[in-house]
Amino acid sequence: MFSLKTYTSKFANIIWWKLFERKRTLSARILKMRHPEFTQITENNVKEVLDSVDTVLLDCDGVLWRGEDAIPGSPETVRMLRAMGKQPVFLTNYSILSRKELMEKFTHLGYDVREEEIYSSATLAGLYLQSHLQTDETVFVLGSQGLHDEIESFGVKVAPLDSEDHVFDIQSLTETLKIDPKIGAVVVAFDINFNYRKLLRAANILSKESTHFLVTNEDPRLPSNDGWIVPDCGCLIESVIKATKRTPTVLGKPNKFAWDFISKRFHVNPERTIMIGDSLNTDILFGYNCGIRRSLVLSGISSYADVTNRIDEVKHHPNAEKWIPNYYIQSLGTIAKCLWSLGLYEPDPDGDVCSDSASDETIEDRVDPWVSQPGTSSANGICHRKEVITTV
Amino acid sequence: MSRAKELTKQLLRQFVDSFDTILFDCDGVLWQSNDVISKTPALIAKLRDMGKQPLFVTNNSTKSRRQYMEKFAKLGFKVSENEIFCTAYLAAIYLRNILNFQGKAYLIGSPGMQEEFKLFDINYTGTGPDPVTGEVEDWVKIPLDPEIKAVVIGQDVQFSYKKILLAATYIRDRTVSFVATDHEGRHPHQAAKIVEPGTGSIVSAVETAAGRDALVLGKPHKFMVDLIKEKFTLEPRRTVMVGDRLNTDIQLGKNADLHTLLVLTGVSKLSDVDSNLESSDPTDRECIPDYYIESLTKLTEYLSDF
Numbered sequence: 001m002f003s004l005k006t007y008t009s010k011f012a013n014i015i016w017w018k019l020f021e022r023k024r025t026l027s028a029r030i031l032k033m034r035h036p037e038f039t040q041i042t043e044n045n046v047k048e049v050l051d052s053v054d055t056v057l058l059d060c061d062g063v064l065w066r067g068e069d070a071i072p073g074s075p076e077t078v079r080m081l082r083a084m085g086k087q088p089v090f091l092t093n094y095s096i097l098s099r100k101e102l103m104e105k106f107t108h109l110g111y112d113v114r115e116e117e118i119y120s121s122a123t124l125a126g127l128y129l130q131s132h133l134q135t136d137e138t139v140f141v142l143g144s145q146g147l148h149d150e151i152e153s154f155g156v157k158v159a160p161l162d163s164e165d166h167v168f169d170i171q172s173l174t175e176t177l178k179i180d181p182k183i184g185a186v187v188v189a190f191d192i193n194f195n196y197r198k199l200l201r202a203a204n205i206l207s208k209e210s211t212h213f214l215v216t217n218e219d220p221r222l223p224s225n226d227g228w229i230v231p232d233c234g235c236l237i238e239s240v241i242k243a244t245k246r247t248p249t250v251l252g253k254p255n256k257f258a259w260d261f262i263s264k265r266f267h268v269n270p271e272r273t274i275m276i277g278d279s280l281n282t283d284i285l286f287g288y289n290c291g292i293r294r295s296l297v298l299s300g301i302s303s304y305a306d307v308t309n310r311i312d313e314v315k316h317h318p319n320a321e322k323w324i325p326n327y328y329i330q331s332l333g334t335i336a337k338c339l340w341s342l343g344l345y346e347p348d349p350d351g352d353v354c355s356d357s358a359s360d361e362t363i364e365d366r367v368d369p370w371v372s373q374p375g376t377s378s379a380n381g382i383c384h385r386k387e388v389i390t391t392v
Numbered sequence: 393m394s395r396a397k398e399l400t401k402q403l404l405r406q407f408v409d410s411f412d413t414i415l416f417d418c419d420g421v422l423w424q425s426n427d428v429i430s431k432t433p434a435l436i437a438k439l440r441d442m443g444k445q446p447l448f449v450t451n452n453s454t455k456s457r458r459q460y461m462e463k464f465a466k467l468g469f470k471v472s473e474n475e476i477f478c479t480a481y482l483a484a485i486y487l488r489n490i491l492n493f494q495g496k497a498y499l500i501g502s503p504g505m506q507e508e509f510k511l512f513d514i515n516y517t518g519t520g521p522d523p524v525t526g527e528v529e530d531w532v533k534i535p536l537d538p539e540i541k542a543v544v545i546g547q548d549v550q551f552s553y554k555k556i557l558l559a560a561t562y563i564r565d566r567t568v569s570f571v572a573t574d575h576e577g578r579h580p581h582q583a584a585k586i587v588e589p590g591t592g593s594i595v596s597a598v599e600t601a602a603g604r605d606a607l608v609l610g611k612p613h614k615f616m617v618d619l620i621k622e623k624f625t626l627e628p629r630r631t632v633m634v635g636d637r638l639n640t641d642i643q644l645g646k647n648a649d650l651h652t653l654l655v656l657t658g659v660s661k662l663s664d665v666d667s668n669l670e671s672s673d674p675t676d677r678e679c680i681p682d683y684y685i686e687s688l689t690k691l692t693e694y695l696s697d698f
Contacts, residue, residue, distance in 0.1 A: 177586060193524055194553040199589045203578065207587060220600045228532040229560040231553065231601040238596040242577030243589035 038307060041295065041329040046338040049327065053293075055266060055273040056081055059253075060092040061223070062278030062300020063332055070109040071299050073333015079112055080336050080345055087266055088117060091275075093217035093252040093282060095121040095143055095189040095233070098150040119262060121216035121252035122147045125187050126154035127261055128251060132212060137184030140205055142191045142198050142236065143216070151187070159183060179204050185212035188240055188248065190222075190233045203243040213244070217252035219282065223301065253277075254285035276332065280306055280323040288322040299331035396665055399653060399683040401694050407683060408698070410651055411632040413624065414439060417611075418450040418460075420636035420658020421688065423467055425581055429657055431692040433468040438695050446475065447620060449633075451574035451610040451640060453479040453546030453591060456507040477620060479573035479610040483544055484508040485619065486609055491569060495541035498562050500548045500555050500594060501573075515539075518558065521550045531557065542569040545598060545606065547591045560601035570602075574610035576640060580659060611635075612643030617650075634688070638664055642681045654681035655688055 041049055058064065064074045081088055090106075090113065097105065099118050106113040122143075129139055129151060138157040141148055148158050159180065177200065186202050206213055220234035237248060251257050262268060273292045277283020278300025287294030296302060307328065313320035329335065339345035399407055416422060422432045436446050448460070448471065455463065457476045464471040483505060487493040499505065499516040509516050517537065531554060543559045563570045577592035595606050609615050620626050632651040635641020636658025645652035654660060662684065668676045685691055 192528060192553050194556075196549045196551040196589065196594075199551070199593060203587050203589050203593075220603070224532065226532065227561070227564060229557065229564060229601050230528055230532070231556045231560060231597070235556055235560075235597040235600040236553070238600045239589070239593040242593040242596045243587065245577065 037326050038311065038324060039327050041327050041335065041338070043338045043342050046335060047342065047344065049274075050081075050084065050086070050335075050339075053086065053272050053274045055087045055089060055268045057089050057091050057262070057273065057275040057287075057292075058332075059275075059277035059279070059283045059300075060090055061094065063276060063297050064090075064111065065105075065109055066223075066300070070111070071331055071333065073331060073336055075110040075112075077332045077336040080339065082112065083345075088113075089262055089266060090118045091253065091258055091262070091286075092118075092120050093219060095125070095147050095216040095252075097122070097144075097146040098153065099123055100149075101146055116265070119258050120150075121189070122150035124251040124258055124261075125189070125214060125216060126151045126156065128214060128249075128257070129156040129185055129187075129212075130154040133184045136182060138180070138182050139185040139187055140183050140202065141187045141189070142194055142202060142240075143187060143189030144191065147187070147189050147216070177201070177204060183211065185214060186240075187214045187216070188233065188237050189216040191236060194236050194239075199239055199243060202240055206240070206244045206246055213240075213246050213248040215248040215250050215252075217282070218250055253282040254289055256286065256289040259286075259290040278302060280310065280325070284325045285322055287325075293326045295327035295329060296325040297329055297331050304328065395669070396654065396681045396684045399685040399691070403683070404694050404698070407632075407653075408442070408695075411444065411630055413445045413447065413626050413631040415447050415449045415620075415631065415633045415650070417633075417635035417637070417641045417658075418448055419452055419579070421634060421655050422448075422469070423463075424583060424657065426467075427583070428467040429687060430689045432688045433470070435688055435692040435695065436469055436471070438692065438698075442695075442698070445624060446471075447477065447624065448475055449477045449611065449616050449620075449644075451479050451576055451591075453483070453505055453573035453610075454502040455480065455504040456511075457481050458507065459504050474623060477616050478504075479546065480505040480508040482609045482616060482619065483546065483571060483573055484512040484514060486571060486615070487514050487542060487544070487569075488512040491542070493542060496537065496539040497542040497544050498537075498540045498559060499544050499546075500551060500559060500598075501544060501546035502548060505544075505546045505573075516544075518555065519548075519550070522552055522554050524552065524554060528557070536561065540568065542571060543598075544571045544573075545591065545595050546573040548594060551594050556597045556601055559598045563598070563602045563604055566604075570598075570604060570606050572606035572608050572610075574640070575606075575608050576637075611640040612647055614644070614648050617644070617648040636660060638668060638679050638681070643675075643679050645681070646678055652681040652683070654684040655686075656684065657687045 039045065063071070065071060078088055097120070099115055099120065102118055102120055103113065103115050125147065133139065133156060138159050139151060140159045141151065151158050183205050186205050188202070205211055215237045216233055218234045218237060219232040222230040222232045224230040241248065263270070270290065270292050275283055275287035275290070275292055275294040276297060277294070278297050280296065280302045284294045284296060296307065298304060307324060310320045310323045336345060397403060421429070423429055439446050455478060457473050457478060460476050460478055461471065461473050487497065493514060495515070497509070497514060497516040498518045499509065501519060506516065506519055540562050543563050545559065562568050572595040573591055575592040575595055576590040579588040579590050581588060599605055617626065628649040632653055633641055633645040634653045634655060636655050638654070638660045642652045642654060654665070656662065665680060665684070668679050671677055
């Protein structure tokens with residue numbers, strides 16, 4: 001039944017929605033003008049982007065998995081990339097597992113991967129030491145057993161992990177400290193057994209200037225929940241730097257050390273390569289340092305707002321450009337979804353490309369609704385939309 | 393930006409007349425590890441005879457004032473406990489008198505610090521070895537202690553990854569104070585040719601994990617001098633700081649407007665003074681001692697004719 005109140009209310013809603021759309025469109029337009037490169041990957045451009053690349057470098061944590069769970073749609077996307085003739089390469093700063101152990105994780109989570117496609121920072125340590133140490137030199141490792149095993153798999157001798165009881169008196173320790181002159185390198189990585197005694201040993205081994213000082217990555221913290229801070233390698237590095245006044249060689253992202261090995265091994269054309277990761281500070285900066293395109297996924301560490309902040313910074317600090325990705329996408333699985341909805345790809349019926357569990361639940365938490373991307377839906381993800389709302 | 397002058401016999405009168413109070417760093421100045429630097433006990437006695445007030449200011453947090461008294465006595469010095477300003481004492485005083493501390497402190501520190509904390513009736517936890525059992529996943533299930541209202545860091549040979557994790561998590565709450573005795577990264581032991589990682593290497597790890605800087609109580613920060621002024625007459629322009637490290641001892645002198653004397657029996661060398669003069673950092677360029685001398689042994693010899 002018609003009522004003035006209902007009519008007024010509906011009219012008000014239409015006006016409100018139109019204003020909302022106008023502001024959203026205007027904001028997105030302004031954003032694109034400020035930084036034309038920062039483009040969402042959608043059904044409109046996904047084919048064009050994929051046709052322009054042969055090699056896809058993929059970060060792991062926050063892109064392929066979170067902790068021990070695969071991110072929905074990611075295994076499907078990796079299979080699809082391979083089916084399209086793309087070469088995936090997996091590049092992670094994670095140093096805890098050897099390549100063999102990482103393969104087991106990939107397989108367990110449903111990924112189709114070859115061992116030689118995996119470059120963890122443990123692998124990079126092995127590669128570096130293999131080419132820089134003399135055959136009789138050893139390495140002192142502050143890290144996990146997995147790192148120890150990975151380095152040894154490259155034929156490099158590792159000094160046994162120091163697992164002695166660290167209750168001691170500093171006076172007697174300094175009198176009995178013996179440094180093996182054959183130690184040619186120190187590697188600092190994530191190490192829950194890090195302690196003062198190891199720090200003392202590392203500091204004294206590194207007194208010899210010719211000893212290599214390597215670190216796997218500089219990340220200060222691991223992702224964690226419930227308010228706990230879980231320190232990563234970056235903290236232990238600061239300890240060793242303060243105690244030695246030496247600057248380490250950083251093997252992992254954003255340092256481009258891995259690029260030399262990857263580009264030779266896979267005969268990579270930089271112009272036809274893309275780096276996909278979840279962290280501006282490691283993945284996106286790595287891509288910039290290697291001179292390749294880079295895409296941020298919003299299923300991990302960095303948020304949409306983190307990028308817009310960098311875009312704002314560029315006005316005053318042009319350097320901030322290095323942290324701005326060329327593209328962004330909700331998650332890796334969105335690529336497969338987009339191709340499916342374009343009819344370009346048949347998903348595995350047992351996969352999870354378009355199931356409810358594959359909805360991009362993270363985007364709502366992270367996105368400012370006044371600067372929303374085109375085409376987002378709070379319900380079931382892109383593949384269930386009838387149309388894509390475009391902006392400019 | 394004047395160059396440092398060598399303290400020669402000719403400049404001795406000018407030097408001696410410039411101060412009433414003389415602050416001494418200890419490691420590398422009066423002793424090296426457990427070996428006294430020759431004639432320094434006699435120097436202290438002579439200065440007292442001349443009407444000067446010697447005071448002892450050290451960033452070394454491993455000993456309480458009582459333990460320092462024992463070391464001074466063992467090495468032949470006559471010193472009163474109230475003349476000793478060590479960072480274990482500073483940390484306890486800071487919590488008790490400045491913060492008016494209630495609650496518990498998470499302490500990464502040596503038995504010397506624990507002794508000072510007990511003397512000032514400060515409740516603390518976390519000291520000693522924290523054995524690594526299980527995985528990180530297990531540790532993050534243990535509930536945090538809600539009584540902890542401060543994290544205090546000094547030198548700790550039981551320092552470990554687990555302590556970084558706990559300390560950093562506690563100071564996530566900005567209402568929890570975060571204090572360090574000093575920020576010295578390393579202590580070279582000349583005789584043994586060994587480097588001992590310092591408190592700075594421990595504090596840096598926690599600061600990096602938490603993304604938060606500690607309040608540093610020891611040199612070069614002025615807290616020590618402010619504390620001394622409460623107990624002794626200290627006129628900055630009538631005070632000289634004698635030390636072996638440019639970035640702590642001499643920098644404290646600059647921060648508190650004291651005269652400064654660098655001794656070359658410790659960490660800093662004349663080449664470090666030259667590097668500072670040529671540095672692009674203005675703080676470094678200002679951190680030049682007024683005088684330098686090879687050792688306090690030499691100063692004692694000069695003063696013997698006084």
